[in-house]
Amino acid sequence: xxxxxxxxxxxxxNTVAESKSLYLPVNREDGQAEFKKYENGMVLSExxxxxxxxxxxxxxxxxxxxxxxxxxxxxxxxxxxxxxxxFVIFGVRACDARSFTILDKVFLADPVDSYxxxxxxxxxxxxxxxxxPSETCFCGSFGIDATEPEGDAVCYTDGSSYFFKAxxxxxxxxxxxxxSLLEDGDTAELEKVQAKTKEILAKLPLSNLSTDSFGGExxxxxxxxxxxxxxxxxxxxxGTCTFVCPTCQCYDIKDFNTGNGIKRFRCWDSCxxxxxxxxxxxxxxxxxxxxxxxxxxxxxxxxxxxNNGEFGCVGCGRCLSRCPVSMNIVKVMKALEEK
Amino acid sequence: xxxxxxxPYIGVVTDxxxxxxxxxxxxxxxPEGQKVFEHMPGQCAMLSIPGVGEAMFSxxxxxxxxxxMEFSIKKCGCLTNWLHAMxxxxxxxxxxxxxxxxxxxxxxxxxxxxxxxxxxxLAPLRSVINYVRDNRANYGNVQIVxxxxxxxxxxxxxxxxxxxxxxDGIEVNLTIDNAQEGxxxxxxxxxxxxxxxxxxxxxxxxxxxxxxxxxFTLEGLKELGFKETQVYTTMxxxxxxxxxxxxxxxxxxxxxxxxxxxxxxxxxxxxxxxx
Numbered sequence: 374x375x376x377x378x379x380x381x382x383x384x385x386x387n388t389v390a391e392s393k394s395l396y397l398p399v400n401r402e403d404g405q406a407e408f409k410k411y412e413n414g415m416v417l418s419e420x421x422x423x424x425x426x427x428x429x430x431x432x433x434x435x436x437x438x439x440x441x442x443x444x445x446x447x448x449x450x451x452x453x454x455x456x457x458x459x460f461v462i463f464g465v466r467a468c469d470a471r472s473f474t475i476l477d478k479v480f481l482a483d484p485v486d487s488y489x490x491x492x493x494x495x496x497x498x499x500x501x502x503x504x505x506p507s508e509t510c511f512c513g514s515f516g517i518d519a520t521e522p523e524g525d526a527v528c529y530t531d532g533s534s535y536f537f538k539a540x541x542x543x544x545x546x547x548x549x550x551x552x553s554l555l556e557d558g559d560t561a562e563l564e565k566v567q568a569k570t571k572e573i574l575a576k577l578p579l580s581n582l583s584t585d586s587f588g589g590e591x592x593x594x595x596x597x598x599x600x601x602x603x604x605x606x607x608x609x610x611x612g613t614c615t616f617v618c619p620t621c622q623c624y625d626i627k628d629f630n631t632g633n634g635i636k637r638f639r640c641w642d643s644c645x646x647x648x649x650x651x652x653x654x655x656x657x658x659x660x661x662x663x664x665x666x667x668x669x670x671x672x673x674x675x676x677x678x679x680n681n682g683e684f685g686c687v688g689c690g691r692c693l694s695r696c697p698v699s700m701n702i703v704k705v706m707k708a709l710e711e712k
Numbered sequence: 713x714x715x716x717x718x719x720p721y722i723g724v725v726t727d728x729x730x731x732x733x734x735x736x737x738x739x740x741x742x743p744e745g746q747k748v749f750e751h752m753p754g755q756c757a758m759l760s761i762p763g764v765g766e767a768m769f770s771x772x773x774x775x776x777x778x779x780x781m782e783f784s785i786k787k788c789g790c791l792t793n794w795l796h797a798m799x800x801x802x803x804x805x806x807x808x809x810x811x812x813x814x815x816x817x818x819x820x821x822x823x824x825x826x827x828x829x830x831x832x833x834l835a836p837l838r839s840v841i842n843y844v845r846d847n848r849a850n851y852g853n854v855q856i857v858x859x860x861x862x863x864x865x866x867x868x869x870x871x872x873x874x875x876x877x878x879x880d881g882i883e884v885n886l887t888i889d890n891a892q893e894g895x896x897x898x899x900x901x902x903x904x905x906x907x908x909x910x911x912x913x914x915x916x917x918x919x920x921x922x923x924x925x926x927x928f929t930l931e932g933l934k935e936l937g938f939k940e941t942q943v944y945t946t947m948x949x950x951x952x953x954x955x956x957x958x959x960x961x962x963x964x965x966x967x968x969x970x971x972x973x974x975x976x977x978x979x980x981x982x983x984x985x986x987x
Contacts, residue, residue, distance in 0.1 A: 439719045441762035441805070448722055448762060448803040454713050484955050487716040592964055596984040623959030626718070626952045628763045635762040639718075644959060652950050653788040654922075657987050670984075671962065678965035 375548065376534040376558030385535075385551045386411050386463070392550070393497075394460040396430065398423045408462065417464060421507050422689065426619030427469040430462055431492045432476060434616075435640040438488070438626065442634045451634075454487065457495040461547060464501045467522030468512045468689035472619030473498065474523065475687070478680050479622050497543045500524030504532075504570050509690030511579035511703065517687060519574060520567045531563040579688075579703055586710035589678025596670060600708050605665035607698040612643035614701070615668065617691040623649070644668050669705045717955055720760060720805035721748050726780065728800055732865045735832055736796055737772065737784045740806060748806050751775055753816055753839040754946060754974045757808030758954050759783065761798075765791035768951045768969065771809065772835040774842035784835040784867055810954040811973050814840050814918060814944060816847075823916040824852035828929055830902045830921025831860045834867045836946050836973070837920045845879060852881075855911055859887035859902040863895045885909060903928035906936075913937040919945045923987075930977060940978035947972050947980075947987055963987055 377385060389395045395411040398418040406418035407425060440451040473493075480489035500522035503510075512519055521527070526544030529536045536558060539545040548555070574580060587595070615621040625642035628635050642649060644667045650658050658664050676685035686702055693701045727739035740759075742748045751757070751771050760766030767789075773782035787796045795804075814820060825844060829837050844851045856876065860866050866886065877884050887898040887905045898905060902925055917938060919929050926945055933943060949961035949968045956967035964983040966972065975983075 443762060446799075446802045448805060450720060450722060450805065452719055454716070456713065479957050482956070484717045485714070486718075486957060487713055488718075491713065589965060592984065596964075622957070624952065624957075626766065626958070628765070630763045637762065639958075642958070642960075644962075650950050650960060652948070653792070657949065663986065667962070667986075671959075675962065675965045 374529075374536045374538060374558060374560050374563075375552070375555040376536040377551075377555055378534050379530065379532075381554065382417060382535055384554050386415070386417075387413065388551050388554060389461055389463075389547070392459075394458065395463060396460065397463040411463075421503065421505060421510075422466050422469070422691075424691075425617060426472060426689065426691065427462060427465050428472060428476060428619050428622075430460075430496055431473065431489050432480070432622060432624075432641075435638050436488060438637045438639055440634055440636055441628075454491070457491045459495045459497070461497045461499060463499045464528070465498050465522070465524060466501060466503060466689070467517050467519045468510075468687040469619050470498060470500045470523040471512070471515070471517050471687045472689075475620045475676075475683070475685060476622055478683075497526070497547050498524040499526045499528055499544070499547060502527060502529040502567070502570075504530060504566055506570070506574055506577060507690065508578050509693040510574075510577055510688060511582050511690065512688035513574055513577075513580055514582040514584055515684050515686055515688050520570045529563055529567070531560075531566045533562070534558055536560065536563055579690075582688075582703060582706060583710065584673075584684060584706075587673040587677070587684065587706065588682055589674060592670075592674050592678065595674055595709060596666070598709060601666045602662050604700065604705055604708055605662045607700055608645070608661050608665045609698060610645050610647060610661050610664065611697060612645045613695050613697065614692040615643040615645055616641060617695050619687060619689055619691070620672070620685050621668075644671070669702060672702065673706070717807060718953065720758065720807040723748050723759070723781075723804045723806040725798060725800055725802045725804060728798075731784060731867045731869075732860075734787045735784055735865075735867050736787070737782050737868075738795065739780045739782050740804070741780045743803070747778065747781060749809060751781070751809035752813035753843045754811070754813035754836055755809040756811050756954075756969075756973060757781070757783070757806055758810065758951075759791075759795070760805045761791065761794050762805060764794045765789075766805070766952075767791050768810065768948075768954060770836035770839070770946070770973070772838045774839050774846060776843055776846035784832065784838070786832045808954065810969055812971065814974050816840060816843055820844075820916055821850050822852065824912070824914055825854050826911050826915040826917045827854070827856045827858075828902060828906055828917060828919045828921070829856070829858045830925040830929075831865065832867060833919075833921030833925070834858055835920075837918055838868055838871075840918060841876070845876070845882070848879075848881070854879075854882045855885070855909075855915065856882065857885045857887070857902060857906055857909065857911075859889070859900075859905060861889045862892055863888055901925075901928075903932045907932045910936060913942075915942070917943045919943060940981060941976060943977040944974055945977060945980065946974050949987060 503519035672685035
């Protein structure tokens, strides 16, 4: 397999960044990793994952949809869309890589969301195989192999080198663009590292989390469960879980008057918020119980019902570490599967 | 780049009719004077005044009307207040059509039809009623039961009196909640009136109105012997995108904006009770 020694990875970054925007996880001052646009001198984060998911690359937190000019009784509609430039995201983990295929099922379904597709068409995803999964990881429960992530190209490490494999044409183009820096390498040590990672994955505290009790056919049974009231009792409705979640895709559309025209933008929204479903004549989800239930029912029941059994969770564990009241999808799944 | 459904067209309001104290019907065409797009009865469109808001409204005119679209809109919020305050000639933005429609070319064909509407609930049904009137040979007898709070709150009253009542094979039963001067018709709530009228269970039923009216009407129809598979209704939930992506109108595995707004009553029964 083609490889580069670990201390020369910056050469790859510099080469890629010459022709395209390159994004990679970089540590902030507080030690948390976030995706940043690469500039010379930046160091790839060794953290397991980024604080925020990678969904921003294709579904940003806010984006301009269309502009309007108002003059008297007349309205002018201004299409502000521009063809996106090619870019590369390096170091996406297996969980986040799967989230893109989940988001695709929403945004690329007919009618295609042109804003999302534009970025998707121009983005190359280079994933990074995990070697040190954390105790909050449970991607395996959703059929994800952290040692063999999806993505246009995959990067593996045996501790001393980075190895590259292409999965798609875009991935091949990425590897070709840096091929002068790569050499053929022996994968014996890499195979040992992968075997060891698989052992760790099997021993993770959440490795036995089962999805057997969930799926579209469980809709009525789970919706009517009496456990939702207790599970949601502590929920503050802050929406943190939906914002850090790589698969949450609910959005709002709002207008902003710039003083020189109207900008219509969309921004992330959360089904955990009380006004999410509020209408002129009332609100079908009056309490946090219903809102809380909606979020988990959507990921574990409604989404699989519409997508051949695929769940709307990738087990990244962000909601486990970020919820201010320590509620999360794992607790919900465990509570609901107890009869 | 291809067109995106989130980028709206321009519509021009060419006529405004004050239907009731809080309902106005707006006629909309493209700036070139054409229909902005074609639709089927029961489908909806997103109307907006940029800077004020955007919301989903049912298209009350029939697709057989080749000149314009109409929207009957009740004044009940920020955007609708603005729409009610505008004058003829005002441009709005419009996108759609969204959602499914009443099965006028399949299940409803050749059937005797019973329309039951309450208040502004007549708006989506008017599209079907006029579609049926314009394709009269394709359908059996038509009965329309329509009620509202008072005589003044009957939407499309003039059209009902001038046109529907004069059609052969169409029976119209109007009712208002409380007796008032100048009204010698029926007085009472729609669900009760339907039970009194005891329509034939051979009819296919289309019900639209406030949730509470729909609830009691459906119970009454069941008592009369109607099956759930004979009854169609529409749902409404908050919507933003109109194409099943923004997540807002999700109930169970359905999105009301694309899988609805029209549901047969037995399909409704399969959804979680959250509407």
